[in-house]
Amino acid sequence: MKESKFLLFFFMAVLLSSPLFSQASAATFTGRSSTVVEWFEDASEETAVPVYQYILFNALNIDNDGMNFKGYGRLATDTQDEVDVDSRLYYAFLEKKKIFSSRADLRFGRQFVVTTAGASVMDGVDLVFNNVGPVNIRLFGGGDATYYEDYDQDDLLWGTEVYGLFWQEQLQLGLSYMQKWDESELTKELIGFDFDFDKVNLVNIYSEFQFNYINNVVSYFLLGGKYYKNPKWNLRAEYLYSLPVFTSTSIYSVFAVDKYQELMAEYTYNIALGLRAFGRYSREIYEEFSDANVFELGVEKIRTDRFSGYLTGVYRNDDDGQDLKGFKVRAAYMFNEKIHGGVGANVDVLDRRIDFENNEDETTSSLLWLYGTYYFTKRVNLQLKLERAESGLWDEYYRGRVRFNISF
Numbered sequence: 001m002k003e004s005k006f007l008l009f010f011f012m013a014v015l016l017s018s019p020l021f022s023q024a025s026a027a028t029f030t031g032r033s034s035t036v037v038e039w040f041e042d043a044s045e046e047t048a049v050p051v052y053q054y055i056l057f058n059a060l061n062i063d064n065d066g067m068n069f070k071g072y073g074r075l076a077t078d079t080q081d082e083v084d085v086d087s088r089l090y091y092a093f094l095e096k097k098k099i100f101s102s103r104a105d106l107r108f109g110r111q112f113v114v115t116t117a118g119a120s121v122m123d124g125v126d127l128v129f130n131n132v133g134p135v136n137i138r139l140f141g142g143g144d145a146t147y148y149e150d151y152d153q154d155d156l157l158w159g160t161e162v163y164g165l166f167w168q169e170q171l172q173l174g175l176s177y178m179q180k181w182d183e184s185e186l187t188k189e190l191i192g193f194d195f196d197f198d199k200v201n202l203v204n205i206y207s208e209f210q211f212n213y214i215n216n217v218v219s220y221f222l223l224g225g226k227y228y229k230n231p232k233w234n235l236r237a238e239y240l241y242s243l244p245v246f247t248s249t250s251i252y253s254v255f256a257v258d259k260y261q262e263l264m265a266e267y268t269y270n271i272a273l274g275l276r277a278f279g280r281y282s283r284e285i286y287e288e289f290s291d292a293n294v295f296e297l298g299v300e301k302i303r304t305d306r307f308s309g310y311l312t313g314v315y316r317n318d319d320d321g322q323d324l325k326g327f328k329v330r331a332a333y334m335f336n337e338k339i340h341g342g343v344g345a346n347v348d349v350l351d352r353r354i355d356f357e358n359n360e361d362e363t364t365s366s367l368l369w370l371y372g373t374y375y376f377t378k379r380v381n382l383q384l385k386l387e388r389a390e391s392g393l394w395d396e397y398y399r400g401r402v403r404f405n406i407s408f
């Protein structure tokens with residue numbers, strides 16, 4: 001990922017020189033620096049101590065006419081040389097709104113593009129034509145930077161999206177299309193459709209549909225609805241269908257894969273300001289395994305003063321013997337204007353933690369944690385988190401993280 005490291009170093013240089021540019025224009029600069037040190041044991045029980053330097057940077061109105069630059073990335077290294085940690089440039093792009101007679105918006109650079117047809121990190125152009133009749137038309141394309149290790153000039157993607165608001169702006173419709181190429185070979189071709197109907201203070205009905213054109217199968221479908229006429233309570237129900245999409249060049253594309261389906265119903269009751277109780281039922285439907293019934297009952301407090309937290313009981317039952325009786329709990333308290341801390345636990349709820357960097361699935365059966373934040377000022381704080389986890393895949397292990405944040 002040499003090009004990403006080069007861009008990230010350039011990005012940090014721009015950040016350090018921003019005070020000089022701010023004196024010569026009407027640009028404003030905001031951002032955040034986060035220095036992170038982690039500690040954990042890998043699968044070989046060797047201790048890893050990775051260090052990360054994250055930079056979030058925004059330069060607004062840099063041309064005195066509404067042009068903005070936004071970027072976010074990190075530098076990374078493992079001080080013990082036990083695990084591979086890479087530097088990343090998550091996004092760094094210029095954006096300009098109201099170009100072409102104020103009818104279009106433009107983004108250029110590394111950016112995250114998302115549509116119902118698919119999503120990716122892209123080095124390229126995203127152009128939106130607004131109010132073309134009743135709709136907006138979006139065109140995007142460039143290098144597919146998702147494949148960090150072997151990203152080259154032949155890894156391309158492009159797509160389009162047409163979307164708009166209808167029926168007194170209560171109905172939102174979208175139609176999207178995306179292609180991905182790897183070394184000049186078409187690897188993904190996806191079509192997406194979505195709608196969202198929201199009758200304020202009554203009902204919200206929504207759906208997403210994705211079709212894998214290369215394999216001629218439906219790859220994703222979601223249909224849901226929420227009834228919320230009464231401000232004290234609401235009822236939500238969803239149906240989910242999911243089938244993995246592999247690139248046509250992947251070895252996994254020649255194997256049969258199982259679809260996953262889920263039915264869910266949830267009732268929520270608002271007890272008081274920031275305090276709600278809920279009950280949820282999910283039916284997990286598998287092809288090769290027995291279906292499972294999952295029941296959750298809990299209460300949640302959003303912080304409106306000093307205390308926040310939740311308590312949820314979970315019961316999972318299936319005929320294969322994967323029964324679970326567990327709970328989730330978290331409690332946090334703002335002790336004063338300087339100190340905020342809390343504790344939490346997930347016990348026998350199969351909490352899935354996927355390490356995307358190393359492609360590892362740490363499915364935990366119990367996870368306990370302690371965390372806290374000390375605010376030196378409103379813009380400077382220090383965060384600490386300690387975790388203890390165990391599962392059927394891993395023995396007991398510990399993990400720690402310290403994060404020092406400076407906002408500007």
